[in-house]
Amino acid sequence: MCGIAFLRMALWHRDGQAPSLFELLNGARHYGAYIRQGQEIKGLIYEPFVRYVRDTHALAGEVHPDLDLLGLGELLDAGRLVMASVSKEIRRPDRAPQRRGGHLVLAIGRSEDTIVLRNPSGHTPQARAAVMDMEQFEPFFSGRGISLNLRRTVERRPAKTEAARPVASQPTT
Numbered sequence: 608m609c610g611i612a613f614l615r616m617a618l619w620h621r622d623g624q625a626p627s628l629f630e631l632l633n634g635a636r637h638y639g640a641y642i643r644q645g646q647e648i649k650g651l652i653y654e655p656f657v658r659y660v661r662d663t664h665a666l667a668g669e670v671h672p673d674l675d676l677l678g679l680g681e682l683l684d685a686g687r688l689v690m691a692s693v694s695k696e697i698r699r700p701d702r703a704p705q706r707r708g709g710h711l712v713l714a715i716g717r718s719e720d721t722i723v724l725r726n727p728s729g730h731t732p733q734a735r736a737a738v739m740d741m742e743q744f745e746p747f748f749s750g751r752g753i754s755l756n757l758r759r760t761v762e763r764r765p766a767k768t769e770a771a772r773p774v775a776s777q778p779t780t
Contacts, residue, residue, distance in 0.1 A: 609711040610651040610753075611635060612727045613690050616713065618664060621757045635659050651711065653753055660755070667756040674750055676741055680717055682754045689714040691724075692749040698726065698734040700743050708749030717741075 611631045618625035625631075635641055635651075638659035642649045657668040671678065674691075682689050690711045694704035697712060716723040722744050729735035 608632070609726075609728060610640075610656060610690060613688075613711065613713045613725075614660060614664075616725065616727075617666065617688055617755050617757060621666070634663055638662070650709070653751075657753060661761050665761050667761050669754050669756075671754060672751050674752055676745060676748070679714065679722075679748075679752070680741075683714055683717045683722075686758055687754040687756050689752050689754045691752040693744075693747040694749075695728075697724075697737075697744075697747040698729050698731075700737075700739060700747070704747050707747065708751070711752075712737075714752075 608628065611628055614631055614635075615625045615628060626634075632641070635656055638655040640652050640656035640659055642652065653670040653672075657670055660666040660668045671682075671689075674682075679689055679691065691714050692708040693710055693712050694707055695710035696702060696704040697710070710728075713725040714722055715725055720741055721738050722741055724737045724739065724744075726735055726737060729737070
């Protein structure tokens with residue numbers, strides 16, 4: 608649900624309103640961004656998610672399967688939000704991660720040596736709104752993610768059927 612939480616945050620920021628988490632999740636599932644595997648739901652699948660945000664919310668997004676820290680910084684400098692794949696252990700950055708990836712955080716800015724993150728599943732205020740040294744962030748980062756460009760809207764594509772059309776927010780531009 609972290610990807611859906613970030614989408615809702617981005618839509619609130621852009622539009623001043625956003626569909627509920629449940630509505631966004633249903634829309635993303637309609638596009639194949641989440642797939643049920645038995646009793647589990649496979650984590651966010653990037654390509655269908657980007658199609659969903661484009662088609663339904665007129666939000667420009669891009670998948671970055673090979674993203675290094677320099678590229679991440681360039682995306683942030685260009686004004687994009689980046690849903691970065693990290694270890695869930697990023698909540699406690701003083702501990703070494705067991706693996707890279709498996710969780711998403713929203714990178715919203717940076718300075719030369721630091722990155723500013725939002726992590727709704729953080730267990731403390733500092734974990735929810737973190738500023739980390741890039742060197743500290745790197746062991747948690749899997750090198751992939753999705754960037755969202757709130758400054759650019761894209762043309763919505765028609766839903767497959769009007770009855771199946773996911774709920775959309777209203778773009779301001």
